[in-house]
Amino acid sequence: MPGLGTSFGRGGATTAQQDLSNSDAIIIMGSSMAENHPVGFQWVMEARERGAKIIHVDPRFNRTSAMVDIWVPLRAGSDILFLGGLINYVLKNNKEFREYVVHYTNAATILRDDFRDTEDLDGFFSGWDAEKAKYDPESWLYKGAPSKNGGREKAGHSEAAAGHGKDRGGEAQDAGKFESDISLDHPRCVFQVMRRHFSRYTPEMVERYCGVPKEVFLKVAETFSSASGPEKTGAICYAVGWTQHSKGVQIIRSAAILQLLLGNIGRPGGGILALRGHASIQGSTDIPTLYDILPGYLPMPFFEADSHKLKDYIKKHKARTGSWSGFDKYFISLMKAYYGNAATKENDYGFNWLPRVTGDHSHFGYWLDMADGKMEGLFVMGQNPAVGASNGRLERKALANLKWLVVRDMVETETASFWLDSPEVERGELSPESIATEVFLFPAAGTAEKEGTFTNTQRLLQYREKPVDPPGDARSDTWFMFHLGRRIKEKARNDPRPRNAGLNALTWDYPTEGKHAEPGVESVLKEINGYTVADHKQLKHIQALKNDGSTACGAWIYCGVFPEDEKNRANERNPQDLLGHGWGFVWPNDCRIIYNRASARPDGKPWSERKKLVWWDEEKKQWAGLDNADYPKDLAPETKDNLKNGKGVEALGGARPFTLHPDGVGWLYVASGLKDGPLPTHYEPLESPVANPLYKQNANPAALKRERPDNPYANSPGDPRFPHVLSTYRLTEHHTAGGMTRTLSHLAELQPELFTEVSPELADEIGLTHGDWATISTPRAIIEARVLVTRRMRPLWIDGQRVHQVGLPYHWGYKGRVKGDVVNDLLAISEEPNVRIMETKALVCDIQPGRRPHGRELLKELEQKMEPA
Amino acid sequence: MSQGADTFELHTHPGRLKKVKYRRPSSRQWEELDQETAMDMVADRLWESRERTFQETRDGESLMQTTAIAHLGGATLDIEENYLIKKLFTAGLGMVCLSNQARI
Numbered sequence: 001m002p003g004l005g006t007s008f009g010r011g012g013a014t015t016a017q018q019d020l021s022n023s024d025a026i027i028i029m030g031s032s033m034a035e036n037h038p039v040g041f042q043w044v045m046e047a048r049e050r051g052a053k054i055i056h057v058d059p060r061f062n063r064t065s066a067m068v069d070i071w072v073p074l075r076a077g078s079d080i081l082f083l084g085g086l087i088n089y090v091l092k093n094n095k096e097f098r099e100y101v102v103h104y105t106n107a108a109t110i111l112r113d114d115f116r117d118t119e120d121l122d123g124f125f126s127g128w129d130a131e132k133a134k135y136d137p138e139s140w141l142y143k144g145a146p147s148k149n150g151g152r153e154k155a156g157h158s159e160a161a162a163g164h165g166k167d168r169g170g171e172a173q174d175a176g177k178f179e180s181d182i183s184l185d186h187p188r189c190v191f192q193v194m195r196r197h198f199s200r201y202t203p204e205m206v207e208r209y210c211g212v213p214k215e216v217f218l219k220v221a222e223t224f225s226s227a228s229g230p231e232k233t234g235a236i237c238y239a240v241g242w243t244q245h246s247k248g249v250q251i252i253r254s255a256a257i258l259q260l261l262l263g264n265i266g267r268p269g270g271g272i273l274a275l276r277g278h279a280s281i282q283g284s285t286d287i288p289t290l291y292d293i294l295p296g297y298l299p300m301p302f303f304e305a306d307s308h309k310l311k312d313y314i315k316k317h318k319a320r321t322g323s324w325s326g327f328d329k330y331f332i333s334l335m336k337a338y339y340g341n342a343a344t345k346e347n348d349y350g351f352n353w354l355p356r357v358t359g360d361h362s363h364f365g366y367w368l369d370m371a372d373g374k375m376e377g378l379f380v381m382g383q384n385p386a387v388g389a390s391n392g393r394l395e396r397k398a399l400a401n402l403k404w405l406v407v408r409d410m411v412e413t414e415t416a417s418f419w420l421d422s423p424e425v426e427r428g429e430l431s432p433e434s435i436a437t438e439v440f441l442f443p444a445a446g447t448a449e450k451e452g453t454f455t456n457t458q459r460l461l462q463y464r465e466k467p468v469d470p471p472g473d474a475r476s477d478t479w480f481m482f483h484l485g486r487r488i489k490e491k492a493r494n495d496p497r498p499r500n501a502g503l504n505a506l507t508w509d510y511p512t513e514g515k516h517a518e519p520g521v522e523s524v525l526k527e528i529n530g531y532t533v534a535d536h537k538q539l540k541h542i543q544a545l546k547n548d549g550s551t552a553c554g555a556w557i558y559c560g561v562f563p564e565d566e567k568n569r570a571n572e573r574n575p576q577d578l579l580g581h582g583w584g585f586v587w588p589n590d591c592r593i594i595y596n597r598a599s600a601r602p603d604g605k606p607w608s609e610r611k612k613l614v615w616w617d618e619e620k621k622q623w624a625g626l627d628n629a630d631y632p633k634d635l636a637p638e639t640k641d642n643l644k645n646g647k648g649v650e651a652l653g654g655a656r657p658f659t660l661h662p663d664g665v666g667w668l669y670v671a672s673g674l675k676d677g678p679l680p681t682h683y684e685p686l687e688s689p690v691a692n693p694l695y696k697q698n699a700n701p702a703a704l705k706r707e708r709p710d711n712p713y714a715n716s717p718g719d720p721r722f723p724h725v726l727s728t729y730r731l732t733e734h735h736t737a738g739g740m741t742r743t744l745s746h747l748a749e750l751q752p753e754l755f756t757e758v759s760p761e762l763a764d765e766i767g768l769t770h771g772d773w774a775t776i777s778t779p780r781a782i783i784e785a786r787v788l789v790t791r792r793m794r795p796l797w798i799d800g801q802r803v804h805q806v807g808l809p810y811h812w813g814y815k816g817r818v819k820g821d822v823v824n825d826l827l828a829i830s831e832e833p834n835v836r837i838m839e840t841k842a843l844v845c846d847i848q849p850g851r852r853p854h855g856r857e858l859l860k861e862l863e864q865k866m867e868p869a
Numbered sequence: 870m871s872q873g874a875d876t877f878e879l880h881t882h883p884g885r886l887k888k889v890k891y892r893r894p895s896s897r898q899w900e901e902l903d904q905e906t907a908m909d910m911v912a913d914r915l916w917e918s919r920e921r922t923f924q925e926t927r928d929g930e931s932l933m934q935t936t937a938i939a940h941l942g943g944a945t946l947d948i949e950e951n952y953l954i955k956k957l958f959t960a961g962l963g964m965v966c967l968s969n970q971a972r973i
Contacts, residue, residue, distance in 0.1 A: 289943030355934035355963040362970035376918040383942035443886035452947025458958035472887025481953040487912035524949035
């Protein structure tokens with residue numbers, strides 16, 4: 001989310017999948033969209049039929065590559081070199097959409113004199129603290145913008161913080177105040193700094209280190225950069241092939257820079273489409289089950305960084321200009337939704353009932369604590385970490401250190417039965433007798449057996465009614481949480497200790513219905529939408545939120561989804577147009593393409609007839625068009641900004657489309673809000689066969705390796721024990737770790753067995769036979785898979801050496817109708833610094849013909865493998 | 870697409886769990902458990918672990934936290950479910966270790 005969030009203001013896809021049909025060129029990279037998002041891919045095909053050029057950049061030729069104009073194989077993990085190459089091409093050849101760049105981005109903003117680029121400091125930006133292994137981002141700020149850092153920790157850069165939070169660069173400084181040069185000639189303006197930063201990302205560099213021939217690269221560059229300007233637009237689609245890297249956020253940032261330079265954000269056929277991998281990935285970040293944010297991307301309070309006074313917390317996170325000037329309204333309304341009448345002005349609306357974050361409480365952060373015996377209990381709901389998470393061996397062994405484990409799923413997953421049939425039990429590392437963990441396995445209702453809302457990849461909330469009741473004791477998670485909460489609140493009811501003040505205040509009076517006392521799901525959605533406290537009227541718009549405790553709202557960004565008692569807009573099913581108005585509700589404010597003020601020129605007229613979307617209606621004196629304007633409705637284009645002294649969104653004036661940013665523009669350069677730099681720069685993966693061609697600093701210095709005896713790494717660059725590049729990926733027929741699909745007869749039959757894709761060249765080199773077995777090893781694990789020798793894989797020439805790439809889908813495990821080794825056992829637990837995601841798309845491995853040993857023999861082999869070469 | 874086409878089987882296949890299963894410490898087998906009993910037991914475990922590990926303050930300032938109880942999952946769930954999980958576990962019980970598949 002922070003890749004898009006810091007660049008544009010919101011962490012969601014900027015456009016709708018249908019709108020891809022309006023594109024003149026589409027790059028799909030870090031995604032096999034045809035394979036993993038086949039329904040949305042129809043719109044790519046629609047665009048192709050209309051003459052758009054489709055480009056797929058991917059190490060493997062797959063179902064997507066088969067349908068495009070240009071397939072570009074590149075070395076996994078070299079994405080920023082490739083995208084940086086495109087940026088450099090645009091800048092060198094003056095291909096940028098100049099008027100858009102000048103008015104709608106921070107290209108003109110001048111940077112502080114003490115800022116130093118990675119090009120100056122051999123792979124580091126200024127502010128690197130080698131001892132703490134993190135950046136002090138003070139020198140990255142805008143020149144002339146007063147720093148807001150008064151506290152003990154820098155805003156948005158708290159040691160423990162991840163990057164899901166709302167700091168979109170407006171917290172560390174008063175970003176409305178800055179110096180700029182709209183000629184873009186000032187040597188320290190963002191445009192010129194960026195020009196120097198990317199100057200070494202040449203076609204030759206791309207050829208040498210991505211393995212992409214220069215002429216292929218130039219063809220891509222020419223094709224995509226021509227989808228720009230008043231008459232044309234291009235779109236970029238990505239998925240976890242970009243996110244799951246030790247620098248994933250910066251890969252997405254590269255795409256954001258490219259699209260801002262080409263003027264492709266907020267316009268039809270433009271945009272960046274983040275393709276999410278689960279039904280409600282977007283939803284579970286908007287309404288987070290994450291440690292560092294509250295609903296609507298409000299930051300969780302951090303113990304030392306955030307004060308214990310609401311006033312100071314608000315002062316820190318509230319911006320003077322732009323939409324985050326409403327921070328206090330969003331936050332206090334959330335407290336009112338959580339704590340009801342008990343939240344008062346006098347008690348800071350219950351601010352100190354919220355727990356404080358004190359460290360890395362993300363999946364890997366607490367799982368390592370679990371491995372070290374520091375945890376007691378765990379709830380796992382609709383996830384299967386025993387096979388779905390990195391370093392499965394560590395994950396499973398850690399479960400044995402719990403006092404109790406609750407699993408809720410539709411089937412018995414590997415996570416639920418780790419104590420019985422895991423590989424560790426087979427190998428004698430664990431035995432049921434030695435595992436004291438008490439396990440509760442609850443049957444969960446499926447999507448067709450409960451009501452509720454998913455928020456999909458394009459920020460679209462879709463409500464489902466319930467066709468059938470769940471079987472037996474299967475229940476929704478709403479049921480589980482509601483009735484668990486009821487019991488817990490009962491225990492606390494007469495207990496006045498401070499720890500129970502919030503729990504006792506927690507509003508939990510959802511109406512129930514039916515023989516199982518299912519809570520009314522719509523009542524939860526109504527609370528998320530928000531209501532007036534005094535007379536309990538549904539709120540119609542974000543603008544109705546107040547900072548005086550008179551409104552309650554569970555997630556400000558969703559306000560408007562349930563604007564009247566009987567009006568559930570997520571359940572609307574009457575689509576009126578291509579963008580789907582009338583079908584479901586898109587946050588915010590049913591804007592299908594966000595930042596769409598940018599689809600009009602600064603004077604409010606469309607850039608062109610062909611690419612019109614939202615424009616200023618001179619007669620009605622308001623924004624009108626084919627989408628709801630993502631802009632104050634009656635803020636006229638000629639309205640002058642008052643960034644230096646004004647307040648709120650109005651201070652942005654009539655022509656600053658990125659309203660969440662305090663300066664109202666898209667950020668080519670991110671002054672604060674990211675932990676690994678204001679500009680993307682190429683680093684090698686944590687495990688790489690080659691050295692970083694740009695700098696002595698090989699990998700992202702801010703990434704966390706979490707290296708320890710049970711989470712070891714190969715040497716990098718170039719470990720002769722593990723000479724090949726490995727990527728994991730998914731197939732159409734299976735869902736992630738396979739718990740919902742390996743159990744089904746049709747899908748199990750369609751993709752019955754784990755396989756590894758290798759090129760004919762690699763097969764020849766080491767003697768692999770199509771259809772036979774291969775053993776694949778990394779420092780973490782050894783697994784076996786059937787060999788698929790295919791031209792879909794090909795070796796690449798990287799800096800004069802031939803690099804082989806090995807592909808492995810990861811859907812199998814030790815349960816279900818079809819079984820196979822756990823591919824995720826091969827991965828290390830590592831953390832990208834902003835969102836703490838692991839690196840799954842680019843690591844190193846060995847592959848040999850034949851099957852792996854079993855039992856203790858396997859552990860011996862792993863030890864031998866790790867002996868220094 | 871094939872996953873969507875198999876939605877019927879996803880809900881009706883014979884491998885679906887229909888009863889609560891329970892595994893005692895150090896046991897080699899599952900047992901069946903009545904759902905209401907299981908809910909009571911989970912509420913007890915949760916309450917006891919929270920009691921043992923909760924910290925109200927640190928250095929005299931409000932902490933209101935337990936790091937010994939965690940939650941995982943959410944991207945396959947509805948937003949209403951995610952909302953209640955965060956509300957009860959974090960805003961009610963002080964659990965900070967919440968995570969899901971969406972660390973993107």
